Amino acid sequence: MRSFLNLTCFLFLLSTIARAQDAVVTTEQLIADIFEQYTAESEEAIDYDTFYEDLMYCAQNKINLNITSREELERLPFLSDIQIENIQSYIYKFGKLQSIYELQLIEGLDLTDIRRMLPFVLIRDTEVAGKKIYWKDLSKYGKNEIFFRMDKGIETKEGYHFLPEEDINAAETNSGNYLGNALYNSLKYRFHFKDRMLVGVTAEKDDGEQFIGKQHVGYDFYSVYAQLNDFGKFKTIVVGDFRANFGHGLVLHPEISMGKSSYVLNVIPRNSGLKKYSSTDEYNFFRGAGVTLRLRKFDVSVFYSNKLIDGDTVNGAFSSINKTGLHRTLDEMNIKHTVNQQIIGGNATYTFSNFQVGITSVHTVLDNKLDPDKSVYNYFYFSGKQQTTTGIHYRIRWHKINFFGETALTDNTSLATINGFTFSPISQVSLVALYRYYSPEYDTFYATAFSETSRINNETGFYIGTEVRPFRKWKMVAYADSYRFPWPKFGIDAPSIGTDYLFQTDFSAKRNISMFWRLKYEIKQSNLSGNEVVMPLVVPIRKASFRYNLTYFFGSFSFKNVLDGNLFCQADAGWTYGFSAIQDVSYAFPVLPLKVDVRLQFFDAVNYENRLYSYEKDVLYAFSIPMYYGLGSRYYLNFQYEMSKHISLWFKIAQTVYADDRELLSAGNETIFGNRKTDMRLMIKWVF
Amino acid sequence: MKKIYSLLVIFSFCQLSISQISSIVPTSNSIAQTSVADNHSWTAFNNPAMLGNLEQTEIGFQFENRYIIPELSNKSLQFGVVSNLVNTGISFSHFGYSLYHEMLIGLGLARNFSNKFSMGVQFNYYSAYFAASNSYRGALLPQVGLSVQLSPVFNLGFNTFNPTQTNLKTEFTEKRIPSIFSFGSEYYFSPELIWRTQIDKELSSNYRFATGFEYSMLHNLAIKLGAYNSDYLVPCLGFGFISGRFLMDLNCELHPLLGLNTMIAIRYHFLKH
Known part of the structure; x- marks a missing residue:
């Protein structure tokens, strides 16, 4: 049978x-x-490097x-x-x-x-x-890759305009300008031998950072790592820059969060343990060493990190950590690497057939005191030089139900807990339910868990989601999330509540045609815009979003159409709208190793609250989700050319043109005079 | 002088209430100007992908009498040549009168890919006469079109005219050239009855929503009915005739404020080689 x-x-x-x-x-x-x-659904810049590398690594191994x-x-x-x-x-x-x-x-x-x-x-x-690694195999089967990337904007930004020295304002204006040139450049070297040995070096210079000059020489950011897997009793040994992901994200999970998305069932982050760090994010990683020992059903990990971070240090204290990694001006250079952060941590996880339980603990020491400028919304934010956080996580399978959860405590006894289950009563229907409680006092450095906001504190909520496949070719997903912030948050001067709903239907009409419809509605609270009164005035805001995505391909051509729209309303101010239409065409030449992507886009979102995001194809390792508001159009050309078996080349040129009579774009040093913004990007990959 | 003032008033009003600054782009043969997904008709400066669907070399002339005012009329000429590799089209359009006029000339290249989809690009040269300086100013602008047959009875169309938002700059002023994005569909209820819908956005104007039906009553006669809404709801009625190698379209639009707008288009199909 x-x-x-x-x-x-x-x-x-x-x-x-x-x-x-x-x-x-x-x-x-x-x-x-x-x-x-x-x-x-995310408006934050999310680290695509790691996501891409992890999956590409799976594709190669x-x-x-x-x-x-x-x-x-x-x-x-x-x-x-x-x-x-x-x-x-x-x-x-x-x-x-x-x-x-x-x-x-x-x-x-x-x-x-x-x-x-x-x-x-x-x-x-x-x-x-084979289990044993031989030197001759390393050179024979090991794979070396070098990636070289350059980005450049065509229009000159205000930060690169220097006044002549004889100008009376020259000293003041020029001192605030960018120190370096407008070129972004990164260089990466990777070596991997199957999934056993991984070595890499990354160097990066952001646009505006000085490469050779009085303030700085060389790249602004360097990163080195080496990782060994399945080495005797050691499951993992990692030296240099690495990340540690344990539990469900309440204690340690600096990678992408499994939050609210159209993958409605995937609500908790994956436990990937110790892992080399190869991205260009200049904050979210550890620098030191770590090992994971496999002892029968126990995995035991310990790690130590010692690195310098950026903070506006004055008299042994600093108010915030600068996580941008940008060191383009004298002010930004002055706060570079001013705080030493040491982290020691570990995890022990016991895995049985239907049962897993683990404990994660992290102790962080800063050489300067983190002392945020206190206001109401950040009253409970962490301040001090040391912090210890410990959490216990579990996962249990009972019949068709998977229970999961994590509970964590910081040394000030503040609590965070997340618990839920996934359940598939029949093969066509899957359900998930999740409850979270993060106390206002809970505030730790590297937590990334299911949450309405990026900061894991001051939130309680209940989420339910379902995925239904009622007929062949059709899939429907939906979620509802109700949450509460028991303490004021940034931009909300009072305790507040909110609710999110998402409904998406996917339809694969034919083998070469697929589409989805997505509806999202959210209602939450926010300070009334332009409110100058002393007493906080918190009002409801409502936003409804719609997206229709159609993908189809014929031979070497593939096409995508996206219609994206939203409606926004604050209090009783009336609804405003945002709308965008996109046409994508991709073509892979049959006789040439060349692929071309073209996009033409129009957007119309007069208010910032109606801003729209749309994913764009890009060069390797880059992932663009530009944000638009205003009225205008955008188009890009993206090329990928395999010059030989060893060398590949990507090139992208994109331009946004605004039609709403604006005479300058952006602000401060990033100001561009005119209504056009053009970007070019080049990437070369060499494999040997 | 009185006539000039009257014209200016009407012209200004037309600028605000019809396709605003898009007067230089000829109205399409399709009812309610739903040409973007109309796989059977190519109109100059509308979706250039439809040029790729031509099966016979053709020449066409079109005249649009806007609100029975000769000075607001638009005249256009189109010539499409069919070949195995790529179809080529040359188009010309003229709007205005001696004191103010705009001209558009275009060279289009388009191809149909196995009846699955068609793509076209067109390079247009726009020029306008400025009486103040007694001179012409011009600019080159692109146009891209796509038409996709998702099923035997359903097509999608996409067209963008001047996506780069190229404008004309003079010493005194900046003349805006229309920048239009269009998206539409075509559905065959039966081989005789076609339903089209379209959304247009000219970047400095309101959205235009249009829909229309085309019914082939007889082998050589079709009746067309539709409407569009931009600022006002405009009902549209049209007819299509075939006589030998000649095709004729007669479309009328009744603007609630400005009155009747009529368009006549004649095309001639050359013999297939």
């Missing part, structure tokens, strides 16, 4: 895969699309589903906990998978999921890779 089913699935899936090959969808594009789904672990499958962020459980459960019940086509027999996996999985998984009977 199983053979028959296998054969049926084989024939069906084979036709799907074979036909899918003529799509322009590459692994890079697939990763970008998944990331877009995650970040569509495919996961063998027959000998995989839950931890390994969790690297695929588009799989929900329920789907991971179902894959493992299927293999446990029916034995090893015979072929990739058998994936169709697993409950809760539809063709879209399987297509997404294909670049990252394989089916093999046994582990092929």
Whole structure:
């Protein structure tokens, strides 16, 4: 019976895969699309480097589903906990998978999921890779990569305009300008030997930072790492720059959060342990060393970090940490690396078949006192030189229900807890429920968990989500989230409440046509704009958003249309709207190793509150979600050219033109005179 | 003098209430100007992707009599040449009168890809006469169009005219050239009955929502009915005739304030080689 089913699935899936090959969808594009789904609702700059590298790493070192672990499958962020459980459960019940086509027999996996999985998984009977690392294998099978990237804006920004010395205002004006030139440049070197040994160096200079001059010589940011996996008793050894992700994010999880997105079931971050750091974010990482020991069913990790961070230090105290990593002006240079931060931490996790429990603890020491300028909203923010945070996390599978949660305490006994479950009563329906409570006093350095805002404190809420596949080709997802801020927050001068709703329907009309409709409605509270009165006046704000996304491909062409709109209303001020329409065309030349992407976009969002975000294709390792408001158009050309087996080249040029009679763009040193903004980006990749 | 003032008043009002500054772009043959997804008709300076759908070389002339005022009329000429690799089109449009006029000339290249989709690009040269300096000023601007047949009965169309928002600058003023984004669909209820919808946005004007039906009553006669709304709701009625190699379209729009707008277009299809 199983053979028959296998054969049926084989024939069906084979036709799907074979036909899918003529799509322009590459692994890079697939990763970008998944990331877009995650970040569509986010307005923060999210670290794409790490996300891309992790998935690209999976594509190059495919996961063998027959000998995989839950931890390994969790690297695929588009799989929900329920789907991971179902894959493992299927293999446990029916034995090893015979072929990739058998994936169709697993409950809760539809063709879209399987297509997404294909670049990252394989089916093999046994582990092929040898356990021991030999020097000769390193040189023979190791892969070296060098990435060189340059960005440049065409229009000159105000920060690069210097007054002549004879001008009476020259000294004052010029001292606030950028020290360096307008070129952004980064250089990365990567070496990896399968998934066992990873070494890398990163150097970066932001636009405006000085490369050679009186204030600074060389790149502004350097980062080095080395990571060994499965080395004797050591599961991981990492030296240099690294990240530590443990539990469900209340204590330590500096990577992308699994927050509210159209992946409604994926609400808790994945526990990836110690991991090399190769991004260009200049704050969110540790610098030192860490190891993870595997002791039967225990994984024990310890790490130590010692690095300098930026703070406006005066008399042994500083009010805030500058996390931007920008050192372009004298003022920014003056706060560079003024605070020493030491972090020591560890985690112990015990894993049994249906049960996992772990404890994470982190102790942070600063050489200067963090002393925020107190106002009402930040009254409970951490201040001091030392902090200890400890959390216990768990995951239990009971029948068809997965329970999960984490509870953490800081040394001032403030509490944060997140608990929930996922449940799939039948294969077509999956549910998730999650409750969180983060006390106003809870404030720790590297927490990233499910939350309405990026700061994990002062919030309590309840979230429910569902994913339903009522018919073939159709998928519906929805969530509702109700939350409360018991203490004032930035921009909300009183305790407040809010509610979010999202509904999305995906339809795969044909093998080459797919579309989705997304509706989002949120109501929350905010200070009344322009309110000058002494007493806070907090009023409700409502925002409704709509998106229609249509993707289709024919041969070497692929197309995308997006219609995006929103309505915004503060108090009784009346509704304002924002609207954007996008046409994308991509073409992969059949006779040349060249791909071209073109976009034409129009946007109309007069008010900032109606601002729109849309994902753009970009050069490798870059991910653009520019924000627009006003009236105008935008277009870009993006090229990818494989010059040889070893050298690839990306180039992008994009221009935004405003039609709302504005005479300058942006503000301060970033001011551009005129109504056009043009950016160019070049990336070269050399593999050897 | 009185006539000039009257014209100026009407012209200013037209600028505000019809397709605003887009007078130089000829009205399309399609009812209610729903040409962006109309796979069977190519109109000069409308969606250039439709040039790719031409199966026979054609020449066409169009005259639009805006509100029965000759000075507001638009005249256009188009010539589309069919070839195996790419179809080529040359278009010309003229708007205005001796004291003020605008001209547009375009060279378009378009191709149909296996009846799945068509793409077209057009390079347009816009020029305007400025009486104050007794001179012409011109600018080059691009136009890009796409038409996709998602199913045998459903098409989508996209067109952008001057997406770069190129404008004309003189010593005294800056003349805005229309920058238009259009998106529309075409649906076949049956081979005889077609329904089209379209949204246009000229960046300095209001959105224009349009819809129209085209019904082929007889082999050589079609009746067209539609409406669009920008500032006012404008009902539209039209007819299409075929006689031998000649095709004729007659469309009328009744603006509630400005009155009747009529357009006549004649096209001739050359013999297929």
